[in-house]
Amino acid sequence: MTMTSTTDTATQAGGAPADLELDAVVLGAGVAGLYQLHQLREQGLRVRAYDRAADVGGTWYWNRYPGSRFDSEGYIYQYLFSEKLYKDWSWSEKFPGQPEIERWLHYVADTLDLRRDIQFSTTITGAHFDEERNRWIITTDRGETVEAQFFVSCAGMLSAPMENIFDGQDSFRGPIFHTSRWPKEPVELAGKRVGVIGIGATGIQVIQTIAAEVGHLTVFARTPQYVLPMKNPKYSESDQDWYKSRFAELRDTIPHTFTGFEYDFEHAWADCTPQRRQEILEEIYQDGSLKLWLAGFGEMFFVEEISEAVSEFVRGKMRDRLKDPRLIDILVPTDYGFGTHRVPLETNYLEVYHRENVELVGVRDNPIARITPEGIELADGTVHELDVIIMATGFDAGTGALTRIDIRGRDGRSLTEDWGRDIRTTMGLMVYGYPNLLTTAVPLAPSAALCNMTTCLQQQTEWITDAIVALRAEGKSVIEPTEHGEEAWVAHHEETAAATLVPRTHSWYLGSNVPGKPRRLLSYIGGVGTYRRKCDEEAAAGYPAFQRS
Numbered sequence: 001m002t003m004t005s006t007t008d009t010a011t012q013a014g015g016a017p018a019d020l021e022l023d024a025v026v027l028g029a030g031v032a033g034l035y036q037l038h039q040l041r042e043q044g045l046r047v048r049a050y051d052r053a054a055d056v057g058g059t060w061y062w063n064r065y066p067g068s069r070f071d072s073e074g075y076i077y078q079y080l081f082s083e084k085l086y087k088d089w090s091w092s093e094k095f096p097g098q099p100e101i102e103r104w105l106h107y108v109a110d111t112l113d114l115r116r117d118i119q120f121s122t123t124i125t126g127a128h129f130d131e132e133r134n135r136w137i138i139t140t141d142r143g144e145t146v147e148a149q150f151f152v153s154c155a156g157m158l159s160a161p162m163e164n165i166f167d168g169q170d171s172f173r174g175p176i177f178h179t180s181r182w183p184k185e186p187v188e189l190a191g192k193r194v195g196v197i198g199i200g201a202t203g204i205q206v207i208q209t210i211a212a213e214v215g216h217l218t219v220f221a222r223t224p225q226y227v228l229p230m231k232n233p234k235y236s237e238s239d240q241d242w243y244k245s246r247f248a249e250l251r252d253t254i255p256h257t258f259t260g261f262e263y264d265f266e267h268a269w270a271d272c273t274p275q276r277r278q279e280i281l282e283e284i285y286q287d288g289s290l291k292l293w294l295a296g297f298g299e300m301f302f303v304e305e306i307s308e309a310v311s312e313f314v315r316g317k318m319r320d321r322l323k324d325p326r327l328i329d330i331l332v333p334t335d336y337g338f339g340t341h342r343v344p345l346e347t348n349y350l351e352v353y354h355r356e357n358v359e360l361v362g363v364r365d366n367p368i369a370r371i372t373p374e375g376i377e378l379a380d381g382t383v384h385e386l387d388v389i390i391m392a393t394g395f396d397a398g399t400g401a402l403t404r405i406d407i408r409g410r411d412g413r414s415l416t417e418d419w420g421r422d423i424r425t426t427m428g429l430m431v432y433g434y435p436n437l438l439t440t441a442v443p444l445a446p447s448a449a450l451c452n453m454t455t456c457l458q459q460q461t462e463w464i465t466d467a468i469v470a471l472r473a474e475g476k477s478v479i480e481p482t483e484h485g486e487e488a489w490v491a492h493h494e495e496t497a498a499a500t501l502v503p504r505t506h507s508w509y510l511g512s513n514v515p516g517k518p519r520r521l522l523s524y525i526g527g528v529g530t531y532r533r534k535c536d537e538e539a540a541a542g543y544p545a546f547q548r549s
């Protein structure tokens with residue numbers, strides 16, 4: 001793509017001219033990046049978004065694997081800043097699939113005329129803060145240099161795939177696909193021997209979708225997952241009118257609930273008889289949504305015996321469907337609590353394992369040793385021969401998108417090194433030592449885990465816009481966290497996390513899926529509504545956790 005009329009020539013620290021000078025560079029053109037670009041442009045900033053992808057969509061551009069769909073209701077995943085933008089789009093079902101979600105983001109980009117300020121198929125490879133001139137010097141894989149006052153990351157919490165993790169991957173004779181790098185061209189799976197590694201939210205969607213199509217499916221399962229059945233009704237015009245008529249109510253409530261969904265914790269365990277508790281669990285389970293996790297009994301996140309009781313309820317449901325003791329042993333969790341790890345929704349997923357052409361291989365005690373030309377070899381030497389391998393192996397969550405870029409702040413400090421030692425941010429919005437780097441979907445804010453992403457991303461991008469506008473209005477040019485401000489937020493985050501059972505799990509929530517990653521609960525767990533209030537108070541008080549000059 002060539003540069004547009006916003007091109008200017010600037011001079012870098014080293015004397016070489018930059019190709020483009022901007023007020024702000026936005027990293028990413030997904031749910032957050034599109035809205036951030038729109039907001040900053042509306043404020044009159046010269047701004048450009050960059051994305052590695054060939055089009056808009058972010059997560060919904062990349063995750064085009066079979067069965068990819070929302071676990072959030074479509075009508076709460078939308079932007080709430082414009083009633084017209086909201087109402088002019090109609091979902092065809094409650095939990096839409098990736099193709100429809102991608103079309104929705106195209107609709108947003110078209111309606112807001114965003115593409116003219118997005119440079120696609122471009123990877124930002126470096127961003128260095130020039131302390132003399134208070135400018136970010138940003139480089140791309142196309143050899144361009146862009147200079148900007150603000151660098152705003154909208155790179156997504158789950159966008160850095162764990163894709164090259166097994167010995168011998170290159171030796172495999174067939175194709176290997178990571179789910180979030182699924183090709184746009186159709187992939188022929190019919191009749192093939194397909195292996196899926198991973199049974200997280202992604203693996204489950206893939207497995208339940210392709211089982212009937214492939215010749216033989218081998219699922220490699222390590223940590224068992226609690227799952228909840230999804231009820232996904234198709235929407236008629238009157239259903240669409242119904243949810244659209246709730247626009248004002250949704251706009252006024254969703255941003256303030258504990259998880260940014262339309263529902264909130266309604267019941268107190270202590271107030272109910274044992275029979276009533278079972279009735280409530282059953283009622284919520286029948287909703288076919290994430291409600292049992294995000295709007296059941298809030299005490300299950302804090303009190304071990306309540307966690308155990310709710311976990312046992314879900315285990316019972318899973319056992320009833322699985323029947324076979326061997327399947328139950330591999331697939332039903334027993335050593336961590338329901339909801340302390342992302343809960344996937346599924347459709348006939350457990351029943352897949354009763355199919356003749358599906359084989360479940362437990363790799364907890366007999367791990368995957370390597371990939372060979374023929375297939376997957378386990379530690380005991382067993383080889384599973386395959387034609388295609390699908391890696392549903394997850395992401396380097398929260399930090400990976402930025403640590404894979406060479407980002408340098410004050411005194412040349414490296415974000416990759418800093419977060420390699422300890423993952424810290426100020427409210428998930430900035431990092432100490434990195435002036436004018438504003439962040440969404442990074443650790444220590446309520447994103448991805450226990451948050452409806454669009455709710456959180458709208459709030460964060462709006463906070464960032466307000467912070468930039470306030471700074472400029474006061475004739476200042478630099479904002480950065482104070483050391484004390486960051487310390488206080490990290491301490492608050494830790495205290496909030498430690499009060500819950502969530503840090504006891506091993507998953508991407510804690511970064512424990514990435515070798516060597518410092519362990520910390522990545523998402524803030526004090527609640528979306530509470531987080532918003534704290535961010536608003538910070539701004540209203542004149543940004544005391546930040547230094548502005």
Ligand code: NA7
Nearest residue numbers: 158197198199200201202203222223342392393394395508
């Ligand atoms: P997840 O939830 O991180 O799941 C990754 C899966 O891959 C999980 O079952 C892992 O098992 C498995 N995995 C990873 N490495 C291995 C090895 N070496 N051997 C066997 N199994 C392995 O990623 P998803 O993409 O499913 O979901 C990420 C988020 O995207 C999800 O939470 C939603 O918010 C959307 P493990 O659990 O580590 O034993």
